[in-house]
Structure formats: structure tokens, C-alpha cells
Amino acid sequence: MVVEQMAGNLIQGLVLGAVYGMATMGLSLIFGVLKVVNVGHGAFIMVGAFIALLLFNTLGINPVLAVPLAFLFGLGLGLLFYYSVMQRLIKAPELATLLATFSLGLLLQEVVKLLFGSEYRGYNWAVGKIDLGITVLPMSKLYACAGSALIAVLLYLWFNKTRAGSAMRSVVEDSEGARVCGVNVGAAYALSFSLGIGLTVASGVLLTMFIPVGINPYMGGHYTLKAFVIAVLGGLASPYGAFFGGLVFGLLENGSYTLFALIPGVEPFALTRFFSFLMLLIILLIRPTGLLSEKRT
Amino acid sequence: MNLRVFKRLMLIVAAVGFVLIGCQKPESKAPEKKAETAAEKTAAAPDKPAAGLDKILIGHPACLSGKYAKAGEQAVGGIKAALDWVNNTYGGVTLGGRKVPLEYIYYDCESAKEAVTSLIGRLAMSDKVHVVFSPYSSGLTLRGAPVTEANKILYMDHGGASNAIFRQGFKYIVQTIGPATSYHQGTLNMIKATDPAAKKVALAYEDSEFAKMVMEGAREHARKLGFEIVFERTYPKGVTDLTPLLSALKASNPDFILGGGHFEDGQLFNRQMADLGIDTKALSLIAAATLPAFYEALTNMAEGVMGPSHWEYGVKYSEREAKKVGLQWIGPSQDEFVALFKKAVGKEMIPDYHAAEAAAQVLAYTLAVEKANSVEVDPVRAALGDLTFMSFYGGWDVDDTGMQVGHTMVDVQWQNGERVIVWPPEAQTGKPVYPMPTFAEKAQGKKAIAGM
Numbered sequence: 001m002v003v004e005q006m007a008g009n010l011i012q013g014l015v016l017g018a019v020y021g022m023a024t025m026g027l028s029l030i031f032g033v034l035k036v037v038n039v040g041h042g043a044f045i046m047v048g049a050f051i052a053l054l055l056f057n058t059l060g061i062n063p064v065l066a067v068p069l070a071f072l073f074g075l076g077l078g079l080l081f082y083y084s085v086m087q088r089l090i091k092a093p094e095l096a097t098l099l100a101t102f103s104l105g106l107l108l109q110e111v112v113k114l115l116f117g118s119e120y121r122g123y124n125w126a127v128g129k130i131d132l133g134i135t136v137l138p139m140s141k142l143y144a145c146a147g148s149a150l151i152a153v154l155l156y157l158w159f160n161k162t163r164a165g166s167a168m169r170s171v172v173e174d175s176e177g178a179r180v181c182g183v184n185v186g187a188a189y190a191l192s193f194s195l196g197i198g199l200t201v202a203s204g205v206l207l208t209m210f211i212p213v214g215i216n217p218y219m220g221g222h223y224t225l226k227a228f229v230i231a232v233l234g235g236l237a238s239p240y241g242a243f244f245g246g247l248v249f250g251l252l253e254n255g256s257y258t259l260f261a262l263i264p265g266v267e268p269f270a271l272t273r274f275f276s277f278l279m280l281l282i283i284l285l286i287r288p289t290g291l292l293s294e295k296r297t
Numbered sequence: 298m299n300l301r302v303f304k305r306l307m308l309i310v311a312a313v314g315f316v317l318i319g320c321q322k323p324e325s326k327a328p329e330k331k332a333e334t335a336a337e338k339t340a341a342a343p344d345k346p347a348a349g350l351d352k353i354l355i356g357h358p359a360c361l362s363g364k365y366a367k368a369g370e371q372a373v374g375g376i377k378a379a380l381d382w383v384n385n386t387y388g389g390v391t392l393g394g395r396k397v398p399l400e401y402i403y404y405d406c407e408s409a410k411e412a413v414t415s416l417i418g419r420l421a422m423s424d425k426v427h428v429v430f431s432p433y434s435s436g437l438t439l440r441g442a443p444v445t446e447a448n449k450i451l452y453m454d455h456g457g458a459s460n461a462i463f464r465q466g467f468k469y470i471v472q473t474i475g476p477a478t479s480y481h482q483g484t485l486n487m488i489k490a491t492d493p494a495a496k497k498v499a500l501a502y503e504d505s506e507f508a509k510m511v512m513e514g515a516r517e518h519a520r521k522l523g524f525e526i527v528f529e530r531t532y533p534k535g536v537t538d539l540t541p542l543l544s545a546l547k548a549s550n551p552d553f554i555l556g557g558g559h560f561e562d563g564q565l566f567n568r569q570m571a572d573l574g575i576d577t578k579a580l581s582l583i584a585a586a587t588l589p590a591f592y593e594a595l596t597n598m599a600e601g602v603m604g605p606s607h608w609e610y611g612v613k614y615s616e617r618e619a620k621k622v623g624l625q626w627i628g629p630s631q632d633e634f635v636a637l638f639k640k641a642v643g644k645e646m647i648p649d650y651h652a653a654e655a656a657a658q659v660l661a662y663t664l665a666v667e668k669a670n671s672v673e674v675d676p677v678r679a680a681l682g683d684l685t686f687m688s689f690y691g692g693w694d695v696d697d698t699g700m701q702v703g704h705t706m707v708d709v710q711w712q713n714g715e716r717v718i719v720w721p722p723e724a725q726t727g728k729p730v731y732p733m734p735t736f737a738e739k740a741q742g743k744k745a746i747a748g749m
Contacts, residue, residue, distance in 0.1 A: 005544055012540045110362075118366035120560045120585075122568070122594025126740055129574070135544065138572045211537060213564035213594045218364055222535045257541035261530075269532045269542060270504065 006258040008135030010251060015137065015145040017250020019203070019210050021243035022148035023223055024230040025155065026200030032237035033172055033192035034090065036097045040105020041227050042220020044074065044197055048204015049215045050112055056123045063125055064143055066205045067151075074201025078194030086193055087186075105220070113217040122213030144209035151202065152243040159239075168192055172237070199239075233280055235290025244291060252276045352400045353390055353672055355380075355662070356420030357430040358441065360456075363408025367560065367590070368433040368651045370642070372456065375652030376401060376430065377641035379659035382629045391667045399659070406432050410440045417441045421448035427672045428453060428662055433651065434559075435459035435477070435507040442467050451674050451681075454699075455658045456651070459510040463698040469674060471681045472701040473658040473693065477507055478514025480605045481555050483708045484581045485515065487720040488553055489522045491731045495578060499528035499551035501542060501566070502583075503558020511583055515555050527551050536562055539569045547575045557582035557604075564594050571598045571736040578732035579603060587709055587716065588649060601733025601745035603710045608653035608690050609718050610635065611726045612707060619687035628660045628688035657690035713744045 027041050038044075051070040055061040061069075081104055089096045127139040159165035170178040171188040179185045207223070208215060226249070234245025256275045260268035283291065357376065360369030380399050383389065389396035402424050406412040413432050420426045421444070429445050431438040431454040438457025442465065445452035452470045454462065458477040462470065488495050498519050502508040509531070519526060528549035530542055539562075546554070554570075554577050557563040563585020570580070579601075585591050586604025610631065619626035629637060634656060638648040648656075662677075665684055669676035685694040685703060694703025708720040710729055717727035730745040 001548060005548065008544055009541045012538075012544075016538055016540075113362065113366070118362070118370070119590040120367070120564055120594060121590065122564055124594075124596040124598060129572070131574075135540075136573050141572075211565060211568070213568045214537075214561040215594075216364075216561065218366075219561075222537050226537075254538070254541050258545075261545055267504070267531050269530070269536070272541075273533065 002258060002262065004134045005261075006255065008132075009254040009258050011132065011135055011137070013250040013252075013254025014247060015141050015250070016210060016254065017247040018145040018148040018243075019206050019246070020226060020230055020250050021234075021246020022151055022206055023200065023203035024227040024234070024242040024246055025152065025239040026196040026198070026203065027227050028231050028234065028236060028239045028242040029155075029199065030193055030196035031231070032239065033168060033196075034086070034189055035094075036086065036090075036101065036193075037094070038101045038196070038200075039098055039224070040101040040103070040108065041200060042222070042224035043105035043108040044077075044200040044220070045204040045207060045223050046112065046215075046217060046220040047077070047108060048074070048201040048206075049208045049219060050116065050204075051201065052205040052208040053121055053123055053215050056125060063140070063205055063209045064147065067147055067202050070205045071198045071202040074198035075194045077201065078197030079190060081197070082190045082193040087190070090189060109217045109220070116217070118217060120213070121215045123208070125209070125212060140209045140212070144206045147206055147209075148203070148243075151199070152240065155199070156240055164191065229277070229280055233283060233290060238290065241290055248279075248291065249276060252279050350392060350397055350672065352398050353392070353428075353666065354424065354426040355399055355401050355428055355430060355659070356417075356424055356426030357401065357403035358406035358413045358416040358420070358432045358437075359403045360408045360433045360437070361405040363406075364559075364561070365408040365433040365437075367588070368456065369405075369408070371649055371651035372430075372433060372655040373403060374638050374642040374646070375648060375655035376403075376659055378634060378637035378648075378652070379628070379656035381637050381641060382633070383659060383663050386629070387627075387663070390663050392670060392672070399663070402426060406437070408433070408437070410437060413437050413441045414444050417444040418448070421445070421450050426450070428677075430655070430658060431456050433457075435462060435510070436505065438462055439465075439506065442470055445469055449674055451662075451677055453658050453662060455655045457507070459506045460513075460700065461506055461510060463700040467699070469678055469699075471661075471678070471695055471699040473661060473690075473704075474654045475607055475701050475704045475706055476514075477510035478517070479706060480511040480583055481515035481581065482518045483605060483706055483720045484555065484579075484603060485518050485522055485524065487708060487729060488579060488731070489524075491729060492552075492578065495552040496523075496525050497527040497549070497551045497553075498524045499546050499549055499554045499556075499577075500526060501528065501530050501532070501546055501554065501556040503536075503562050504531040504533050505558050508558040508583065512555070532558075532562065534558070534562075536565065539565055540573065543569050543573050543575060547573060551577055553577050553579035553581075555581050557585055560585045560588060560590070563604075564591060567591075567595055567598060567602060571595075571739070574736055576735040576737075580733065581605065581708070586711070589647070589716075592711055592714060597739045597742060597744070598736065599711045600713070600739050600743070601711060601730050603708055603719070603729075605706050606709050607650040607704065607706055609650065609707055609709050609716060610647065611718055612689075612691065612724055614687060614689055614691050622687070622692075624685060624687040624692065625664070626687055627664055628657070628690075631689045634689050653690045657688050657693060660688050660690075661686070661693055711745065713746050717747075 048070045052063045052066045055066045129138045167183045230245040230249050234241030256272045257268045260271040384398045389398045404416045428451040433456035435457040454472045460476045563582040581603040587606040592599045616626040665680040669680040692703040696702050707718050709716045710719045719729035728747040730747050734743045
């Protein structure tokens with residue numbers, strides 16, 4: 001029974017971890033290229049969740065189709081915020097960019113609250129389930145997991161196989177050198193920021209495919225903390241590292257529950273968080289730059 | 298980013314926060330200066346009869362944003378509706394032979410503990426209110442209590458149900474919402490009466506002051522009724538995935554489940570039970586299940602789910618009912634309250650129990666001030682201790698600690714998209730659907746419809 005529960009929880013953790021990873025890639029990308037820590041990260045996830053909700057509830061568009069639409073919306077939002085706010089702050093001290101992204105997050109929360117209210121909302125996209133015997137997986141979760149993995153692969157290919165991706169990597173390595181070689185560094189920054197925001201907004205849609213309830217203007221806060229942990233776990237500047245960091249985090253969080261439940265008088269959920277953060281500390285002690293830090297963008 | 302930069306950032310964020318809180322305008326009908334003048338008169342002559350008082354000030358750190366914004370909006374609407382009734386229908390509070398209007402000053406506490414304490418300090422020292430209404434939730438209410446005690450101000454609790462609030466020895470706190478330990482008693486009584494064969498109960502709830510207290514009462518009552526607790530686990534606040542807990546719960550094969558904590562986790566609980574195909578005869582979730590947003594988010598998956606509620610539209614409290622049980626009646630009828638609430642919030646919004654209990658608190662304070670013929674804290678607190686009455690919200694009575702003991706809760710169940718009061722029998726607007734449909738049946742569109 002315990003082994004079955006453990007196996008079931010690990011499968012659930014892997015699926016959830018892929019979505020966590022996807023939800024962190026944007027954060028890592030923006031930090032990797034611009035050296036900006038987006039503390040308003042969760043608010044962009046929330047925007048994606050609202051896009052999924054609205055498209056489903058008002059137009060009947062299923063969340064899979066909402067992913068590219070949310071990505072495009074996020075790209076636009078990223079460009080708007082980059083040229084209106086972030087561009088002026090790229091060379092400013094870290095505090096300025098931290099406060100700016102914090103403010104953008106608050107702004108988004110309050111605008112969404114003003115438009116849609118503060119109720120906890122949700123939608124019901126029933127596309128069946130797979131009963132694996134040891135656990136049951138709704139197809140919507142599998143689509144979210146597959147979508148996250150696909151986006152991670154596409155991002156990898158884009159970075160490594162396209163001129164724009166190479167240009168961006170050159171900016172990460174040495175922005176002055178890249179400029180001398182003819183790379184438009186300003187455009188690379190704008191593209192990175194908007195791409196990061198696009199990925200984050202799209203991840204909000206994928207998260208609702210995993211958990212289609214609790215959609216609220218303030219929902220992002222829970223994911224911001226997790227995203228920071230996962231980003232550090234995977235190597236803060238590495239989007240692919242973030243994806244694998246998400247998988248590790250999901251497995252640790254869900255897998256450890258079954259083990260802690262065996263200890264009498266212990267509340268396992270309280271310890272799973274402790275365990276996840278303990279593992280983070282241990283990994284950072286062994287590899288201070290994160291799990292996949294050598295694979296720079 | 299090094300530690301120095303991080304410290305600087307925190308300092309700037311804290312400074313900006315303080316400035317923003319400081320710059321908030323009180324959302325009151327009257328200018329702040331006027332409110333201060335009235336209060337200063339009382340403060341300057343504490344032993345003088347309150348005959349000169351031109352208004353009674355109610356202060357409130359309301360949760361208008363943040364995680365409790367929904368409950369906060371309801372509470373503010375309920376308070377405004379009750380104020381409207383007291384000032385315009387009742388004619389004001391009778392004090393020293395005159396009718397004195399109530400005035401309401403509230404600030405957004407953003408559902409944050411730090412803001413609650415600073416705003417209560419501001420209401421007490423700067424606005425000089427006569428009474429402070431608590432914010433929503435047990436945690437926030439408890440946070441504010443030491444500040445009202447220190448300022449010797451009456452603190453009326455309509456949003457904090459935890460019994461722990463009344464175990465701290467606070468002198469000036471008085472509760473209108475029912476105590477948390479009574480939440481699931483009705484549910485357990487209903488299942489005992491409906492299905493004597495049901496024996497196994499699972500408890501799964503948020504690791505919060507409120508939910509722990511609810512389950513303390515449920516555990517005790519379940520044992521008294523002969524139920525066996527086959528599973529009991531908590532989950533942290535802000536949880537985003539309950540799958541591991543629910544998988545373990547499924548293995549314990551309970552007859553029914555009592556769970557939840559607040560809105561967000563309640564939705565998640567129900568949703569992931571559906572995902573994992575965990576079918577039980579009954580599911581009762583605190584806080585979340587009674588709200589319309591619960592059904593809107595979960596649609597058919599919410600069919601048959603129950604929840605305890607302090608008040609629901611349809612309860613049968615009236616002036617006649619009050620006479621029957623020998624209680625004083627005050628306040629609008631149920632339908633009048635709904636109309637006043639809609640006028641107060643300015644939209645077609647149905648009040649829920651958060652609004653009703655906040656409104657009932659205004660009525661309790663009104664009666665207590667009249668009984669004490671004073672706005673001074675000690676006489677009003679003593680009057681509240683002796684007060685018993687009935688309003689559209691139901692009965693009202695407190696024990697020596699200030700904890701509510703006169704109010705009875707009801708249990709509601711989602712049936713065919715509607716909230717139906719299923720327990721206690723004397724308040725029923727419909728029979729309970731037991732067992733509730735399975736999640737597979739609900740996925741096929743089956744509704745919980747009682748065969749009358």
C-alpha cells in the first residue's frame with residue numbers, strides 16, 4: 001500500500017513538476033539575460049490563469065488553444081513593460097529593477113481585481129482521466145505536462161538553432177562583445193524580457209490545466225516563492241535548468257509526503273516543505289550554481 | 298544581490314508601505330475631522346452623560362483587498378446596510394434621551410496582520426472611534442485584540458470564529474460569529490440521523506487557527522456520537538496541490554469527509570477529490586462550500602457538497618419567532634436586509650453569512666449602547682454580557698468571555714445548482730441528498746436532487 005502510494009505520488013509529482021518548471025523558465029530567462037529579478041513573477045502567472053478562465057468560460061476556447069494566445073498576449077505585455085519601464089532601468093542599481101517589477105506585479109493584481117473582482121474562480125474542462133491503478137491522472141494534467149515539456153524543447157531549439165537565439169546567448173556571455181560584433185543588444189534585451197513574460201503568462205494557462213480552481217488576482221504569490229526556489233535549484237540563469245529544477249521540486253514535494261506519513265504523530269505536509277528546502281540547501285552546498293548551471297542560455 | 302542590497306530593499310519596501318498606509322483616506326461618509334471632534338468631546342469628559350454626543354463612531358480595519366477581499370466586501374456591505382437601518386428606519390441609537398446616528402470609518406487592511414494592528418491603532422488614537430469591528434478571519438482578529446485591549450476599546454468580532462481568541466483573557470472582545478467548535482456539529486448530527494450505518498469519518502483541514510478549532514469541536518462531537526475517525530491530517534495555508542494527502546485519505550476508505558479551511562483550499566479540495574475519483578457519502582467543507590463562487594468554479598462537481606453556515610437566505614428568523622422564544626427582536630426582516638445590502642454595495646449582489654453576521658453586530662452594539670445609556674467601554678461591555686436578542690441573523694447571546702453562545706448554525710447543500718438548507722430540520726428548506734452522487738455520475742451531468 002505504501003509503495004503504491006509512493007509510486008502514485010511520484011507520478012503526480014513529476015507531472016506537477018513539469019508545470020512548475022515551465023512556470024519558472026520565464027523568471028530564469030529574464031534574470032539570465034537582463035540580470036533582473038522579476039519579483040512580480042506570480043502576477044504574470046495569474047494573468048495567464050485569467051486568460052484561460054475567460055477564454056474557456058466566455059468563448060468556450062479550450063485551454064490547450066489558450067496557451068499560444070496567452071503567450072502572444074504575454075509577449076505584447078512584456079514589450080509594453082520593457083519599453084515603458086524596464087528599458088530605463090537596465091543600467092540602474094538592482095534595487096530599482098526589483099521595485100519596478102514588484103510594482104508591475106501589484107499593478108497587474110489590482111487591475112485584474114478591478115476588472116474581475118476578488119472571487120476565487122475556476123472552470124471545469126472535463127476531458128477524461130487515465131486510471132493507472134496506483135493513481136488517477138486527469139487528461140488535462142497530462143496535456144499540461146506534455147505542453148510544458150514541448151515548450152521547454154522549443155525554447156532549447158530556439159536558443160541553439162536560430163540566429164536570434166545565438167544573439168541572445170552572446171549577450172548573456174558578454175553584452176559589450178556582442179555589441180561590437182553587431183548584435184542589437186537593446187533588441188535582445190527587449191526580446192528576452194518579452195519572451196520571459198510570454199512564457200510566464202503561458203505557464204499560467206498550463207497551471208490552470210493542472211489546478212483549474214482558486215483563480216484569483218492574488219494567486220500568484222504562492223507560485224512566486226516556488227519559482228524562486230526552483231530557479232535557484234536549477235541554476236538561476238538557466239531556463240532549462242529551471243525546467244529540471246521544477247521536476248526535482250515536484251518529485252521531492254510529492255514523494256516525501258508518503259515517507260513522512262509513516263512517522264507517527266507527524267504532519268507530513270509540514271515536513272514536505274521543510275524537506276524540499278533542506279534539499280535545496282544541500283544541493284546549493286554541493287553545487288552553489290544550481291543543478292544545470294553550466295548550460296548557459 | 299548581496300545582503301546589504303537586500304536589506305536596503307526591505308527598508309524601502311517597508312517605508313513605502315508605511316507611507317501608503319498613512320496616506321489612506323478613511324472611507325467614511327463624513328470628513329475625518331468631524332469624526333475626531335465628536336470623539337474628542339467624549340474623551341474629554343468621560344464621566345459626563347453622553348448627551349452631547351452627535352454621532353457614535355464605529356471603526357473597522359476591513360479586508361477589501363488581499364486574500365479575504367471577498368469576505369471583506371460582504372462584511373462592509375452588511376455593516377453599511379445595518380447602519381442604514383439603524384440611522385434611517387430605527388431613527389438612530391437612543392442615548393441620553395436623544396437619537397444619535399452611527400458613523401462608520403473603515404480602512405483597507407489588505408488582509409495583512411501588520412496593517413490590522415497599525416490601522417486599529419489609528420482608529421483608536423487618531424479617529425477616536427467608540428468601538429472597533431474586527432477584520433475577517435481568526436488570525437487577523439486575534440492579531441488586533443491586544444491593540445484594542447491596550448487602548449481600552451470595545452472590539453466586536455464578526456469574522457474570527459476560533460475559540461482560542463476567547464482563551465487569552467481579553468476583556469473587551471465580544472463575538473457575533475459562532476465559535477469554531479460548533480461548525481460541524483450539525484453535519485455530524487445530520488449524518489447520524491440519516492445514516493446510522495455510517496461509522497468512519499475522515500478529517501482533512503488547513504493548518505490554521507480557525508480550521509484547527511473547527512476540527513477540535515468536530516472530533517469531540519464525532520466521538521460523542523460514536524463515529525470512528527479513520528484519517529486526520531492537516532495541510533498548510535496556501536497549498537497548491539493536495540494530491541498526496543487525498544491519496545492517503547482515499548486509502549482510509551471513509552464514509553464521509555469533514556474538511557477545508559478557507560475559500561481557495563476548499564475549491565482545490567473538491568476539485569482534486571473529483572480528479573482522483575474519491576467518492577464518499579458526504580463531503581462537508583468549511584467556509585468555501587457555502588459561497589456562490591464555489592459552485593461557479595466547480596459547476597457540477599460541487600453537487601451534493603455541504604457546508605456549515607452562520608446564515609443563509611431562507612432561514613426562518615422573524616419577529617414572531619422571537620416572540621415565541623421570548624427574545625427581544627431588532628433589525629430589518631430578511632428581505633429588507635437583502636434590499637439594504639444591495640443598496641449599500643450598489644450592485645445586484647446577494648449577501649452571504651459574512652454580511653449577515655457583520656450586520657447583526659451593528660444591531661448588538663446598538664442595543665448595548667441603549668441599555669448602558671453610554672458609549673463608555675465598560676458599561677457597554679457589561680450590557681453586551683447581559684444582552685440576548687434575535688434578529689434576521691438569528692439568536693445572539695455571549696458567555697462571560699465574550700464568546701457567542703446564542704447563535705445556531707445551519708448546514709447547506711448544493712442541490713441542482715442551488716444552496717438548500719438541509720439541517721437542522723426546523724430550518725430546512727429541503728431534504729438532504731444522501732449519499733451524494735459519485736464524481737463519475739456528476740461528470741455525466743447527474744445532479745443532487747432530493748426525493749421529497
